[in-house]
Amino acid sequence: MNSPAPNLPFQRIGVVGSGAMGRGIAQLFAQAGVPVRLYDANPAAVASAIAALHDTFAKLVDKGRLSPDAAQRARAALESVASLEALAGCDLVVEAIVEQLDAKRELFQALEPIVGDAAVLATNTSSLSVTAIAARCRVPARIAGLHFFNPVPLMKVVEVVRAMRTDETAVERLVALVRATGHRPVVTRDTPGFIVNHAGRAYGTEALAALGEGVADVEAIDRILRDQVSFDGNGFRLGPFELLDLTALDVSQPVMESIYRQFYDEPRFRPSVLGAQRLAAGLLGRKSGEGFYRYDAAGARVDARAEPAAPSVSVRPPVWIAPGPRATLVESAVRQLGGVVRNGAAPGEHDLVLVAPLGLDASAASRADAAGIDLPAERVVAIDTLFPIEPGRCRRRVLMTTPLTRSEYRDAAHALFASDGVPVTVLRDSPGFVAQRVIAMIVSIGSEIAQQRIASPADIDAAVRAGLGYPLGPLAMGDAIGAATVCEILGNLQALTGDPRYRTGGWLRRRAQLGLSLLHED
Ligand SMILES: NC(=O)c1ccc[n+]([C@@H]2O[C@H](COP(=O)([O-])OP(=O)(O)OC[C@H]3O[C@@H](n4cnc5c(N)ncnc54)[C@H](O)[C@@H]3O)[C@@H](O)[C@H]2O)c1
Structure with missing residues (x-):
């Protein structure tokens, strides 16, 4: 048995459950040099996990990702045990057994008399309350969540869950342990879904x-x-x-x-x-084999459809752009695409009328309360400007028509905005297009997580980027778009739909009003 690095907060870790998660967790700790004892109620599962991990270490050596010495140390650090009692002497036990409250409670109750009082017990639950798991324990202060993502070695974020009665020292030790493995710890309160889910x-x-x-x-x-x-x-x-x-x-x-x-x-x-x-x-x-798409036995899609072609149009009407904060941006794109822009307080009789709403649908954007004058809905097309629309800066443009928009105007707008080869998607009329409502809701929910102080803004963003692979965390997304813009989208979505789903939380609104970054810690 090799001895662990002296600066590690735990000297011997027990892992209970050797399925997909347990074996990944054992691998991570063993590679970090901590002795690991792996136990499973099903002895065959442990044996197969140990064999699979030896195989993994060998493959990592072949790929040059692990030195032969490090692989040998990891193998030596890993031990299978046949009973829970063999976990005596572990100062941390992480469970990754079946996702059932009673099973996890019973396991921790059984472990308490086996391990020392200073030992920490952690659960890898994704959806159960850590507080509820701890409630039946003699020393609930030493119970915490340690939520890994699948596959554990590659998903480099771990949620350290502070339950209602978790001791701060336990949290700190787990944070230090996760850091020592090279993963990013994020501390979260014990609320449904923690941060990432x-x-x-x-x-x-x-x-x-x-x-x-x-x-x-x-x-x-x-x-x-x-x-x-x-x-x-x-x-x-x-x-x-x-x-x-x-x-x-x-x-x-x-x-x-x-x-x-x-x-x-x-x-x-x-x-x-x-x-x-x-x-x-x-x-x-x-x-x-079938979900939203259809797949063959190898998992490849069999129903992929080509991008619908842009319509070819013979007449390109002049374009009149409704005034508003986004009008200059639309005008610049239209001119770069070779469109003829008509100036004036009102559209000409045959002009294509472009609106660029935030959170409104094309119908609402063409009424006087939004546009200043009633616009001719049969010639109105809306364009989503939340992301760049200029040639060379976008990979797709998104348009929306009113229920009255005539097909020749829809096609004229489609052809114009596809004229540089960028594909165009035309939606049915709907508040917030698609991207606006989805992004605004990501920012809204991220802001609620911050409002409830479930985690710090920095940890929220780090967890989401690493756990979900988003290009930015929800709060940095809000900053990139502008908190005031997000609030405008949400406010209009709520006004048009009446759905409280879109209500703006106080945390987000205050930051928008003060011009403050959503990543600002207070
Ligand atoms: N799979 C994921 O993507 C994922 C991600 C994060 C968290 N989790 C959580 O991790 C835990 C394990 O998930 P998994 O996907 O590895 O499950 P799994 O079914 O692959 O493995 C569970 C293992 O636990 C063993 N086991 C069951 N009850 C036991 C008990 N009472 N004592 C000892 N061993 C027992 C089983 O024999 C099995 O080998 C669950 O709580 C799950 O919610 C899973």
Whole structure:
């Protein structure tokens, strides 16, 4: 047995449960040089985990990612044990057993008399209350959450969960341990979904809401979120429906429903009826061969459709741009694309009328209270300017028509905005297009996490970037767009829909009013 590095906060770690997570956790600690004892109720599971880990170490050596010496040390650090009693002498035990409250409570109650009083007991639960797991323990102060992501060695963030009665020293020791493994610890209060699964609610839920409202089809919504969203050129790697298909609906839908219920039906998390229906139909995603898309046995999509071609138009009407804070931006793009811009207080009789709303739909944006004068709805097309629209700076442009917009004006706008080869998606009329409502909800929920002091702004953003792979954390996203713009989108969404889901929280509003960064710690 090799001895651990002297500066590590724990000298011997027990891992209970040797499934997908337990073996990853054991690997991480063993590679960090801490002796690990791995236990599973099913002895065959431990044996196969140890064999798989030896295999992993060998592969890492082959790829040059681990030195032969380090692999040898990791192998030596790893020990399988056949009983819980063999975990006596561990000063930390991390459990990664089945996700059931009673099973986890019973395990910790059984462990308490085995380990010393100074030992810390941590749970890898994703969805249960750490406080509830600790409640039956003799020393609840030493129980905390240590929430890893799958696959553990590659997902470099770990949520350290401070339950109601967790001792601060336990939190600090776990933070130091995570740091010693090279992962990023983020400290979170024990609230449903902690940081990552809480902050991650907006993306799929809002996309499903847009789908349910008939704004666009699955593929169009995915394309928008993959291509239009751009923070310095970086967007979402997967569209929301691609992501739902990857995680599988039998995993995601229960998480969406449980977070919603645990926050006492908070409208921001209200799941879509579409998700429940699709789950009931067995349309789970990749693993069942069909979800939002269809897949072959190897998991490759079989129903990929080519981008719809831009319409060819013979007449290009002059363009009149409704006044407003975004008009200059639209005018510049139209001119660069070779469009003829008509100036004047009102549009000419045959002009294509462009509006650039934030949080409004094209119909509302063409009425006098938003546009100054009533605009001719049959010639109105809205363009989303939340992300760059100039040639060379965008990968997709998104338009929206009113229910009255005539097809020749829709096609003229589509052809104009596709004339540099950038694909265009045309939506049915809807407040906040797709990107505006999704991004505003990501910022809104991130801000609520900060408001409730579940975690610090820096930890919220770090957790979301590493845990969800977003181009920016929700609060940096808000800063990039401008908190005032986010508030405008949310305010208009709420005004038009009457849905309290879109209400602006006080934390976000105050920062918008004061011109303060959302990453400002107070
Ligand atoms: N899989 C993920 O993506 C993921 C991510 C984060 C957290 N988690 C959480 O991690 C935990 C484990 O998840 P997993 O995916 O590794 O599960 P898994 O089914 O792959 O492995 C669980 C292992 O625990 C063993 N086990 C069950 N009950 C036990 C008991 N009472 N005592 C000892 N061993 C027992 C099983 O034999 C099995 O080997 C769950 O709480 C889960 O919610 C999972």
